[in-house]
Amino acid sequence: MLNLRNGWQNRPLNWCMKVSQRAGIALILAVLAPSLKAQEMVTLNQVIQLSLEKDYGIHLAQNALSAAETDDQYSFGALLPRIEAVASKTWNNNNQRQVLPDNTERRRDGIKSENISASAQLQWLLFDGTRMFAARERIAEIAEQGELLLRDQIVNTVASVINNYYFIVALKQQLKATQEQMAVSEERVKLAELKLEVGTGGKPELLQAKIDLNSQRRQVVEQRTAIRQVKDQLNGLVGMQLPADFDVADTIVIDLSLDREEIISEISRRNFELQALKKNIDISNLTIRERKGELYPFLYFNSNYNFSRTENEVAINNFTPLFNQNRGFNYGFSLTFPILNGFDARRRVRLAHIDAQRQQIIYDQRQTEVLIEANNAFDNYHNAREVMRISEETVALARENVHIALEGFKRGVTTFIELRTAQISLESAYTELITARYNAKVAETELLRLCGRLVQAVPEG
Incomplete structure (x- = not known):
């Protein structure tokens, strides 16, 4: 058997x-x-x-x-590290009206401008326990x-x-x-x-x-x-x-x-x-x-590079620039402490x-x-x-x-x-x-x- x-x-x-x-x-x-x-x-x-x-x-x-x-x-x-990049371009067409302290009023329609911006960001976790x-x-x-x-x-x-x-x-x-x-x-x-x-x-x-x-x-x-x-x-x-x-x-x-x-x-x-x-x-x-x-605690290293540029066809007053550009680099550290999370x-x-x-x-x-x-x-x-x-x-x-x-x-x-x-x-x-x-x-x-x-x-x- x-x-x-x-x-x-x-x-x-x-x-x-x-x-x-x-x-x-x-x-x-x-x-x-x-x-x-x-x-x-x-x-x-x-x-x-x-x-x-x-x-x-x-x-x-x-x-x-x-x-x-x-x-x-x-x-x-x-x-x-984590690296990210962002870029953008914006076209503006605005109607502006300003009233100054002396009650002078300025108005302009159809003001055209362009904005360009870009940035690169780096974040590196150096310590997380x-x-x-x-x-x-x-x-x-x-x-x-x-x-x-x-x-x-x-x-x-x-x-x-x-x-x-x-x-x-x-x-x-x-x-x-x-x-x-x-x-x-x-x-x-x-x-x-x-x-x-x-x-x-x-x-x-x-x-x-x-x-x-x-x-x-x-x-x-x-x-x-x-x-x-x-x-x-x-x-x-x-x-x-x-x-x-x-x-x-x-x-x-x-x-x-x-x-x-x-x-x-x-x-x-x-x-x-x-x-x-x-x-x-x-x-x-x-x-x-x-x-x-x-x-x-979490320790991060952070760094950024930023760029921005603005071009205006016309200025509504003397304090408004026709061209403005900024660029720069920064870096530093950040420390996050968990104190209480229930x-x-x-x-x-x-x-x-x-x-x-x-x-x-x-x-x-x-x-x-x-x-x-x-x-x-x-x-x-x-x-x-x-x-x-x-x-x-x-x-x-x-x-x-x-x-x-x-x-x-x-x-x-x-x-x-x-x-x-x-x-x-x-x-x-x-x-x-x-x-x-x-x-x-x-x-x-x-x-x-x-x-x-x-x-x-x-x-x-």
């Missing part, structure tokens, strides 16, 4: 034998159909490469990383976190691909085992028919042999359907880039040399998820520095401390969960290795037992019940062996994923 990964993982391998009995004519046609057309072989590495190129989760993580790296590239701007430096470090940490999240997404995608790929291999092995059983059942039917003809056997024996054969034929149909469905799932992980009809390897490659202590020791320093969570702690501590900077700055500092504590708790909690997951995975891995060793011996014994029972059935020294019992034992042994192989591979994949060694551990071919 295969306990497969989430979704498929929690279903036994013979789940495919429990699909509704919509067999009918389709079942008979499928069993009697000619052998399958040649399928294009697809290796695990090929599927992994396609998943790295096409997986949507990886693309989203890459997009987030690009945004964080862009922020980091331009973060030096926080240390630079080190907020600018903390902000730049925080942005750099976010960029590094984005890279870790991308790596985590990659190993998760690769793990999903490996589990899907070898699930197909396990289903193929189960199909092959069922077909092997079918060959024995077909021989049983022939022998039961022959015994019935010569009067040494009964019809119930023949009917049971045919029932068992039809049950195995149904299993073959359902197993092939399950294989097609899992292939579609695998194809979906790579953006439907695999051939419409493809084949996978025949064997499950398992690394039987993993060591518990080595895996556990590598998790804290190589697990990408934990490293990304640790970055949240660093980011929160830098945010505290930024918030504390709000309590310090204690908002202190509130921000306190909230930043609370968030840092929260991030530490999240990290500690997840680290504990990951260590538990690793220990459970290694227990599954160790158990599957032991079951594999036992099941391999059991399969060899069961196959020999079926062979002996079949030969004895031919000679009439073995009953059909004994032969059928031997077949059931072989079927159970095959299922246990295939289950153990797949579970060992799933556990191995999970261990390598948790310790960050999954991608480099993918076998060639």
